Amino acid sequence: MTSHSANHQPFDRRVEKAALAQEIKESRRAVLVVNTRSRRGARAYSEAKRRLTEAGIILDASFPVRHAERLPEIVREEIAKGRKFIIVGGGDGTISSVIDHFAYVSVVFGLLPLGTANSFARTLGIPLDLPGAIDVLVGGRVFDVDLGKINDHYFANGSSIGMPAIVGRATPHTLKKWLGRGAYLLVGASKFMRFAPFRCIIAINGQETSFDALDVRIANGGYQGGVLVAPDANPDDGKIVVHILTGASKWALGKQWARTALRAPFRAADMKILKATELMIDAVPKQDVAVDGEVITKTPIRVSVGREALILMVPQAFVERFEAGSERTSPETMT
Known part of the structure; x- marks a missing residue:
């Protein structure tokens, strides 16, 4: 090529x-x-x-x-x-x-x-x-x-680590065809009960920090799963935006999804937002990484623009x- x-x-x-x-x-x-x-x-x-x-x-x-x-x-x-x-x-x-x-x-x-x-x-x-x-x-x-x-691997819009990747891997094509975005909600509800938080480690310019994470979204564009989840992401500014939903209780993830569905603003206390041209992301235990809804690899990953x-x-x-x-x-x- x-x-x-x-x-x-x-x-x-x-x-x-x-x-x-x-x-x-x-x-x-x-x-x-x-x-x-x-x-x-x-x-x-x-x-x-x-x-x-x-x-x-x-x-x-x-x-x-x-x-x-x-x-x-x-x-x-x-x-x-x-x-x-x-x-x-x-x-x-x-x-x-x-x-x-x-x-x-x-x-x-x-x-x-x-x-x-x-x-x-x-x-x-x-x-x-x-x-x-x-x-x-x-x-x-x-x-x-x-x-x-x-x-x-290039991606156009967004990547995710955690529940979105789990749901993306588990949602059958036939179900998506018949139910549309409702297929993700149905599968997500079934996977939610077995989901556990993980440790997310981020390194930018050699500086490393870590969080108890429930959801990590890597955004080049604002939408993921058809929902506006990263309004600060812009595919024309040379930056990647990373949203990390922090916490040790998976019920916070359910609340955040509900807020997103209702188009309510993020709660800053629960969300870490990073913006960079390049960074490394790892997770303990290892997590699937989905790109635009399709699982392509596992952590650790290098993210760039x-x-x-x-x-x-x-x-x-x-x-x-x-x-x-x-x-x-x-x-x-x-x-």
Whole structure:
């Protein structure tokens, strides 16, 4: 896979984005890859093809992917063919499975949110309905955002240690398809009674600290599980936010989940919030680590930022949050 250095200069990214935006605008060509096992993927694939074609997008290739393990291979092959605009339809797990191949390559990532939680789409302000999402693909802006990184694995939105990882591993795909986010609540309730707090050890710049932890969330974007859990996380500031729910009683975790569901603010006394460009996280006993809902490894882990790693199509409103007074590279428009 073609890759660039993670230490991009702003000028390089400006030129790269402008060239991609111009090429997409002139050619109106794209590739469509849809995980048809995602919650809405099967019925959305044909409609997406039709709407994109009606909007003037020429699809050089389209893939209804029934077996999710083929998604990375297909994306990798299409990038190797020199495709410049690849639209991926699926949920956060789908994004997680392919995002490594989009990091630091000259390809625009387009997102059709067809999953259960659609946390990355919510972070970017991409509409969750198919017509709205396609409007962004057709008339949005070419922009770049940070990716988080766990060891050597990039992630788009968020990672978790503790109960979210346990629930993510235990929730069957079929249950998610039928119940949506309710599937996580159902499985979470069954796992909660056997859950135990753990010791979390954080090291930043050689300084180590530890907590009795109930839940650890590592955020590049604000949403996890479709819920806004890290409003201070921003995929454009070069930082990773870590929220650690501290305490020795698992009932505090239940209360925090209830507060999150009710959109109530965090209780500062129970939450440690750290923000850094790189840190190490360990746990005693060892804990599963989930990235965008999929368990990928166990602690210990190294967490870092892939600065401006992903070039993608976003809504105009998302861009406007950064234009006023920003010193970063100017986004380019497709329209």
